Amino acid sequence: MTHDHELVLRPTAAQTEAALSPPTRHPTTTPHGGAARHVMTGRNGGDLVVETLAGLGATTVFGLPGQHALGMFDALRRSALRYVGLRVENNAGFAADAYGRITGEAAPLLVSTGPGALTSLAALQEAAAASAPVLAISSQIPTAGLGGGRHGYLHELPDQAASFRGVVKSVHTVRTPSQIPSSIAAAWKSALTAPHGPVWVEIPQDVLLAETSLPVVTAVDATPDELVPRPELTAVAADLLSRAERPAIIAGGGVVRADATGKLLRLAEKLNAPVVTTFGGKGAFPWKHPLSLQSWLEDRHTTDFLEDADVLLVVGSGLGELSSNYHTFTPRGRVVQIEADLGKLESNHPALGIHADARLALQALLETVADRQDETAPERVRTLLAKVGDRIASQELALEQDVLASVRRALPSGSPSFWDMTILAYWAWSAFDPRGTNTMHSAQGAGGLGYGFPAALGAAVADPTRPVLAVSGDGGALYSIAELATARQYDLDVTWLIVDDGGYGILREYMTDAFGQTTATELTRPDYVALAESFGVPGVRTSPETLESDLAKALTAPGPSVVVLPAVLRMFAPTHLA
Structure with missing residues (x-):
């Protein structure tokens, strides 16, 4: 869903003239003693932006500057916010997305008008699909x-906000400096209210440059709304689950975003209910738990189990x-x-729909379900996983399984991994043990x-204490x-594994x-190793036999590194067929 929070109050003629008037300037000379130039002094709209972000609790911002946005970027110089600049706006969006996933905080993304803004759209679509909180300004x-005034400005769009309404949770348009703190606070609250997601704030150039006499923005209250389940619905759900003969659970990304994995584990054990995690919900349930069906959703045996x-x-x-x-x-x-996104309730299957944050709904069920005894559940899980294993083993895919196993052994437990849309990632969706909550992320939402790589950079910024793995194909x-x-x-401590098969491998298939x-x-x-080294980043060409050791060595070494694996991998056979 998209909600507009556009502030449509139009400034008076006097206000417009004041906003467009040059701020106080003091002349200074150029470093070479040339003609005098003018430098802005005093606080302006850009300062209100960074002060509000700091007041909301932000510590880091991502982005890329542009002509109309320079007021924001200059204000960063006067703030304690850490700025991480990427080379492409879309990649900056991916980095902010990962920062939001890892920290659970709204990640500020600062970009410029028109081309800069539009270039971030694909990243914001992924953040929306994955419920990652990104605050784009x-x-x-x-x-x-x-609104029909003068035209012909560089970067001008007829309606810039319209390009974002179908992608982000909410759009917030600013027209005067005094609107900046409240608009950003409203956007922050929207981004962090379940379901999390990206939001958009746009501020005109002259508003960012206009001097302000407003006091410095300090603490800002933007507490997210709680999405509490209706008790009559959880009561019915608890009764159904308590009396079920063959209950099962599908855990999606909403469990991870709500930090509800502990509650899910306790509920599954109380009900003796097998659990499968979706590709976006990787890590929502322990991979090797006796009740874990893992993530083999693209498998007819798993589909049959859930249908039963x-x-x-x-x-x-x-x-x-x-x-x-x-x-x-x-x-x-x-x-x-149980779903926080109202538009997804019963969107694909009739259900008892509970519109709620996963954490709050699972807590309500924990308080009301009865203990359910079922000694057959672990055996049914083992039987299902054996069938899946036999089906995969019959397809002569040892190379793919060995490569994925080498990656798992090389990556330290607890280290996050970020996967691009590539064949090895498709394998990982089903077969990779994330070994922890909120550790495996991919672009499977959009x-x-x-x-993979820019997201991994954002994760390394969020938590520099752990090495981060990125996985991409050459495309x-x-x-x-x-x-x-x-x-x-x-x-940044990121190791980038590039599986080079000479093209778009999955599209080839x-x-x-x-x-x-x-x-x-x-x-x-290109020669990816030579290219990495031209950036001052160590690179190594590996093989399936040496992948584990080369990858482990790169992950252990501080700073960025690139590992290139020339290999043509294949997907397992379509599994939606009986």
């Missing part, structure tokens, strides 16, 4: 050019395309769906290329090469299966 052309449940509890998932095995999943029992890597400069500039031949899937690409 963009500049805008001067107020005199808005007489009561199916779905928490924090809309049961979309991937989570429903490409919409082949047809539950036969009662479905109870499915755009280029997510996705080309979206993010410029950020090797960012990794080196800020000395799709086209071959569908049409018998490929078009536009093969790529000329």
Whole structure:
């Protein structure tokens, strides 16, 4: 859902003139003693932006400057906020997305007008799909050019905010300096109210540059609203689950975002209910728990198991395309769906829909469900996983499984990983043990290329105490090469694994299966090791046999590194077929 919070109060003629009037300036000479230039002094709208962010609790901002946004960026110089600048706005958005996922805080993203703003859209779409809290703040052309005034400004769009309304949770448009603190606070609250998500604030150039006599912004109250479940609904759900003969649970990303994994574990154990985690919910339930069905959702055996449940509890998932095995999943029992996004309730299957934050709803169920004894549940889980294992083993995919296992052994437990849209990532969705909560992330929400490496950079900024792994194919890597400069500039502890198969590997498979031949899937690409080293980033070319040791060595070494694996991997066979 998208809600507009546009402040449509139009300034008076006097206010407009004052906003457009140059702020107080004092002449100074150039370093070479040339003609005098003018330097702004005093606080302005840009200061109100950074003061409000600091008052809300932000410590770090991501972004990329532009002409209309310079008032914000100059104000950063006078603040304690840490600025991390990336080379492409979309990559800055991915970094902010990961920062929000890791910290649970709203990650500020500062960009400029028009092209700069629009370039961030794909990243904001991923943040929306994954419920990652990103607070995007963009500049805008001067107020005199808005709403049918003068036109022809650089970067001008007829309606910039309209480009974002279908992507972000809420849009907040500022027209005067005094509106800045409240607009940013409202956006912050929106981003962190369940379901989390990206929000958009736009501020005209002249408003950012206008001097202000407002007092310094200090503490700002933007406490997110609590999305509490209705008690009559949780009472019915608790009764259904307590009396079920074959209950099962699907845990989605909403469990992770709500920090509700502990409550999910206790509820599953109380009910003796097997749990499968969606690809966005990786880590929501312990991988090797006796009740864990892991994440084999693209498997007909798992689909059959879930369809056989007489009561199916779905928490924090809309049961979309991937989570429903490409919409082949047809539950036969009662479905109870807990979902913070109102638009996803019963959007794919009839259910007892509970519109609530996952943490609060699971707590309510914990307080009301009865203990359920079922000694057969662990055995049914083992039988299901054995069937899945046998099916995969029959397809002669040892290379793919060995590569994924090498990555798992090399990556320290507790270290986060960020996966681009590549064949190895598709394997990881189903087969990778995340070994912890909130540690495995991918772009499977919106499915755009280029997510892995810039997102990993954002995670390294969020928590510099752990090495971070990024995984890309060579096609996705080309979206993010410029950020090797960012990794080196800020000395971020990210190891980038690039699986080089000479093209868009998964599209190659799709086209071959569908049409018998490929078009536009093969790529000329650089020597990634040499390219990394040209940025001052160590690189190594590895093999399936040496991957584990090379990757472990790179993850242990401080700072950024690149590991290139030339290999053509294959996907397991379509699993939505009986």
